Amino acid sequence: MNPIPFMKWRWVAIALSGLAIVTAVASLSLQQLNWGLDFTGGTLIEVAYSDSADLSSIRSVLAEEGYEGAVVVSFGTDRDVLVRLPDGYSDEQGALMVDKLRSSTDMAIELRRIEFVGPQVGDELRDDGGIAMLTALGLVMLYVAFRFQIKFALGAVFALAHDVTVTLGFFSLTGLEFDLTVLAALLAVVGYSLNDTIVVSDRIRENLRKIRRAEAIDVINISLTETLGRTLVTSLTTLLVLAALALFGGEMIFGFAVALLVGVTVGTYSSMYVASTTLLQLGVSKEDVMVPEREGADQEGMLP
Amino acid sequence: MMNHYPLWKNVLILIVVAGGFFYAAPNLYAPDPALQIAGASSSQTIDRPILGRAEQALTKAGIPFFGEVIQEQGKSALLRLTDRDQQLRAQAVVARELGDGFIVALNLAPTTPDWLLQGGATPMKLGLDLSGGVHFKLEVDVAAATERRLEQYEIGIKKRLREERVRGRVSLDGQRAVMQFRAEADREAARKLVAELYPELFLDRVDEADAWLLYADVTEQTITELVDYAVTQNLTTIRNRVNELGVSEPLVQRQGRNRIVVELPGIQDTAEAKRILGKVANLEFRLVAEANAPISERQRFEYRSAGREGMTEWLERDVIISGESVSNAQAGFDQNSQPNVSISLDGEGGMLMSRATRANVKRRMGVLFIERKYRTRYEVTESGEEVAKRIPYDEKKLLTAPVIQSALGAQFQITGLDNPGESSELALMLRAGALAAPITFVEERTVGPSLGAENIRLGTKSVQVGLALVVVFMMLYYRVFGVAAVLALSGNLVLLVAIMSLLGATLTLPGIAGIVLTVGMAVDANVLIFARIREEIRGGAPPQTAIGQGFDRAVVTILDANITTLIVAIILYAIGTGPVKGFAVTLSVGIITSMLSSIIGTRALVNLFYGGRRVQALSIGGVGVTKVAQQGAAE
Numbered sequence: 001m002n003p004i005p006f007m008k009w010r011w012v013a014i015a016l017s018g019l020a021i022v023t024a025v026a027s028l029s030l031q032q033l034n035w036g037l038d039f040t041g042g043t044l045i046e047v048a049y050s051d052s053a054d055l056s057s058i059r060s061v062l063a064e065e066g067y068e069g070a071v072v073v074s075f076g077t078d079r080d081v082l083v084r085l086p087d088g089y090s091d092e093q094g095a096l097m098v099d100k101l102r103s104s105t106d107m108a109i110e111l112r113r114i115e116f117v118g119p120q121v122g123d124e125l126r127d128d129g130g131i132a133m134l135t136a137l138g139l140v141m142l143y144v145a146f147r148f149q150i151k152f153a154l155g156a157v158f159a160l161a162h163d164v165t166v167t168l169g170f171f172s173l174t175g176l177e178f179d180l181t182v183l184a185a186l187l188a189v190v191g192y193s194l195n196d197t198i199v200v201s202d203r204i205r206e207n208l209r210k211i212r213r214a215e216a217i218d219v220i221n222i223s224l225t226e227t228l229g230r231t232l233v234t235s236l237t238t239l240l241v242l243a244a245l246a247l248f249g250g251e252m253i254f255g256f257a258v259a260l261l262v263g264v265t266v267g268t269y270s271s272m273y274v275a276s277t278t279l280l281q282l283g284v285s286k287e288d289v290m291v292p293e294r295e296g297a298d299q300e301g302m303l304p
Numbered sequence: 305m306m307n308h309y310p311l312w313k314n315v316l317i318l319i320v321v322a323g324g325f326f327y328a329a330p331n332l333y334a335p336d337p338a339l340q341i342a343g344a345s346s347s348q349t350i351d352r353p354i355l356g357r358a359e360q361a362l363t364k365a366g367i368p369f370f371g372e373v374i375q376e377q378g379k380s381a382l383l384r385l386t387d388r389d390q391q392l393r394a395q396a397v398v399a400r401e402l403g404d405g406f407i408v409a410l411n412l413a414p415t416t417p418d419w420l421l422q423g424g425a426t427p428m429k430l431g432l433d434l435s436g437g438v439h440f441k442l443e444v445d446v447a448a449a450t451e452r453r454l455e456q457y458e459i460g461i462k463k464r465l466r467e468e469r470v471r472g473r474v475s476l477d478g479q480r481a482v483m484q485f486r487a488e489a490d491r492e493a494a495r496k497l498v499a500e501l502y503p504e505l506f507l508d509r510v511d512e513a514d515a516w517l518l519y520a521d522v523t524e525q526t527i528t529e530l531v532d533y534a535v536t537q538n539l540t541t542i543r544n545r546v547n548e549l550g551v552s553e554p555l556v557q558r559q560g561r562n563r564i565v566v567e568l569p570g571i572q573d574t575a576e577a578k579r580i581l582g583k584v585a586n587l588e589f590r591l592v593a594e595a596n597a598p599i600s601e602r603q604r605f606e607y608r609s610a611g612r613e614g615m616t617e618w619l620e621r622d623v624i625i626s627g628e629s630v631s632n633a634q635a636g637f638d639q640n641s642q643p644n645v646s647i648s649l650d651g652e653g654g655m656l657m658s659r660a661t662r663a664n665v666k667r668r669m670g671v672l673f674i675e676r677k678y679r680t681r682y683e684v685t686e687s688g689e690e691v692a693k694r695i696p697y698d699e700k701k702l703l704t705a706p707v708i709q710s711a712l713g714a715q716f717q718i719t720g721l722d723n724p725g726e727s728s729e730l731a732l733m734l735r736a737g738a739l740a741a742p743i744t745f746v747e748e749r750t751v752g753p754s755l756g757a758e759n760i761r762l763g764t765k766s767v768q769v770g771l772a773l774v775v776v777f778m779m780l781y782y783r784v785f786g787v788a789a790v791l792a793l794s795g796n797l798v799l800l801v802a803i804m805s806l807l808g809a810t811l812t813l814p815g816i817a818g819i820v821l822t823v824g825m826a827v828d829a830n831v832l833i834f835a836r837i838r839e840e841i842r843g844g845a846p847p848q849t850a851i852g853q854g855f856d857r858a859v860v861t862i863l864d865a866n867i868t869t870l871i872v873a874i875i876l877y878a879i880g881t882g883p884v885k886g887f888a889v890t891l892s893v894g895i896i897t898s899m900l901s902s903i904i905g906t907r908a909l910v911n912l913f914y915g916g917r918r919v920q921a922l923s924i925g926g927v928g929v930t931k932v933a934q935q936g937a938a939e
Contacts, residue, residue, distance in 0.1 A: 046755070048754070091745040091748055092578070094574075094750075095574050095575050110752060110754060111750070112752045112754065112755040113750055113751045113752060113755055114574065114748065114750040115748070115750070116747060116749070117746075117747050118443075118745070118746035118747060120443070120746060121746050121747050128879045129879075131879065132875055132876065132878075132879040136872050136875045136876075139875070140868055140871060143867070143868055143871060144868070180884055181817075181887075183884070184814060184880065184884045184887050184888075187872055187875070187876045188872075188876075188887075190872050191872035191873060192825065194865075194872065195825070195828065195866070196865075198865040198868055199832065199861055199865050202860070202861045202865075203861075226839065227835075229838075230831050230832055230835040233781065233827075233831045234825075234827065234831050237773075237777060237778070237824050237827045237828075237831075238821070238824035238825060238828075240774055240777065241766075241773065241820050241824035242770075242820075243773075244769040244770035244773060244820070245766045245817060245820050247766075247769075248762060248765045248769055249762050249763065249766040249820075250758065250759060250762035250763075252433070252759065252813060253762075253813055253814070253817055256814065256817055257817070260821070
């Protein structure tokens, strides 16, 4: 198969990624994220009415009872109602609010869930999440630098940071709620994108050693072409199951599925363009991978 | 290269897969909704007549049940119900019939058949987001606990300085006590006294123009000990109280430095749960009444411990001190190696104690344990509905009534205990009744049973749909090899569920998401291998060589890619809490099983299909088929 000249369009990719990152950072600094209850603290109740619920009357009931800043929205169907109170109400208010809603209507109200998160927990979760993300990036960089070479490590970390930033930007732009499951999804995106990047890097390293008298750019093009099939198939199967999760998994897991759908898509692109372009710009060459490694020697020996 | 696995390897794979099916199987049996009946006190056993009353009440209410059984040598009984919707009503009916002496808890009774149980196979536990229930996170207020300790230091130091006639001022300033003296000699004397009294304090001398200052700081280590003490004290009391709530499998666990996590599956009434968790026990120290005391000045109390049932003691109505004054109680041994309990009081408590005991040496002093309990009364409302009302009352029982040997102060011992078991039990009760460090609810999540059931349904559906899509795609794209991959993938899922069950992991909604994600990602290793095989074929390798080389060369890549992902999953586990941890566990186990299933499982199947014989063409989809057909003869 003739190599596809991927790297010829790398300037387009750099422009595209640059634009995406600038947009993401701009959106993150301007309107930030729609932080979920896990991070802001506060109270949330979800109730199911026996018939379609009248949101405006619920709002007026809550206003009369003195719940300032209560946000009332329907959740999934028009019978399910979600009420969110800002931070500052005591931990008993959730249950009390359900009682008040019950006495305000003839309809049967079923309690689906109550969540209360104190402010100190929220801040801690946000900090822990940030620390986890940085630790993950750091350790991965160490591992890749140790197993491959520092240029590959930089490429991988750029690709990961790129994916996380763009996915965060997506959540900021769309205003989708960012809760604890989305944070977990973001770390899973790091894991997935990394997996992809390593497979491509592995092939670039192998080809750098194998193909003599070739420019780095050609080696990268060849490697990307060779791994293209695998990259697309794996992304496709993963996206298939994630689509199933987003469509059938229910409201509580929707944000998780969307974060992964976006992250995996971006991750597939970044493993092909961001990591490789970084390698090329850093001037990767044969000498970088010619350390006498045992695995390398074995592979040479197995060539037909 | 003939790609043939030796028999032992195939047998080993079969054994692992069979084991996987065995340990995953219990999850196929849906649990029965059930009621668990236990005595409110540990001495209450459940016998046939009691179970009979529960059965009759259920029959009268028209609630079908089956599988009634007495368990744990009469400690509890289990009644299975046919309909989950009737569980709450059944609980109310049975609780009404049996009264306050019994705890009736909601339970999900596993229906694992005996032949699986005998092999140690049990189903995965369901997380609260799937089973429904309440999750609380409580936090011990470290600042308040430290402040309280500082006040004790202040009182203690003041008293000691006064006793030794050292002139100076003592005050509190944030996290430290500040002492101010007119003369350096006074400060030196004070420094020695304080160092002797509280060796754990860090002392620092500062000279100012008109005063000699001495700072006493609470060290970080003391604060850590203080927090540890407060957390364990609260853990013990919360564990005791959770049992009252009637939950079959509660979880009370310390989390981090100063947090306690409580999980109560099946509980709906959070207000009730909080009232019981948040209630305080108390203590009262009173003199034992003299025989000739008028009846208006004395009260009779029962002993609390199981060994002294029915025994009572008359105590004076006057209370010397209550639990608020007790700062610590520790079980230990005296010089003669006899078990004792050392009690520390705060300054004011010590003063009251010495005043009361000075004139009453050789009399006895009783220690009462006070608990807030609830009685259930049934009332009929105007609409004819019967509602259960919980009426609180204080239960006071006698812990011990030792003889006062001498005038007591802020520190004293209770001796003459029979064995170390008794002393540690007494210390535990004293601590439970002493004023605990203040705790607050910092997080609370309640999931209703219908939402839990819905989450299970949706989760199962998305796993099924996701798996079906992947299966169809793999078969179309990779033909015979696709079949091998799909079989290996199914084996992977079975192993994943089996390992999770064996680990006793809890399945949560994000955990299910992790399984779905694993399905998608597990294919990756197969894809890597197949892509390599196709490349080998394109490069002109004969089929058997292509298979061998494809597997061997893909393994290195698979290992590198998966180990890095595993690093991320482990970090996720380390920092994550609750549901996120569940996701991390599934993901980590999934990564490992998917590596094994594709490298070994798929290989075994491919070997089975193609190994050990002359092959003309590989059915691996795409370009491979035709090309190999032409070159097959070259082998």
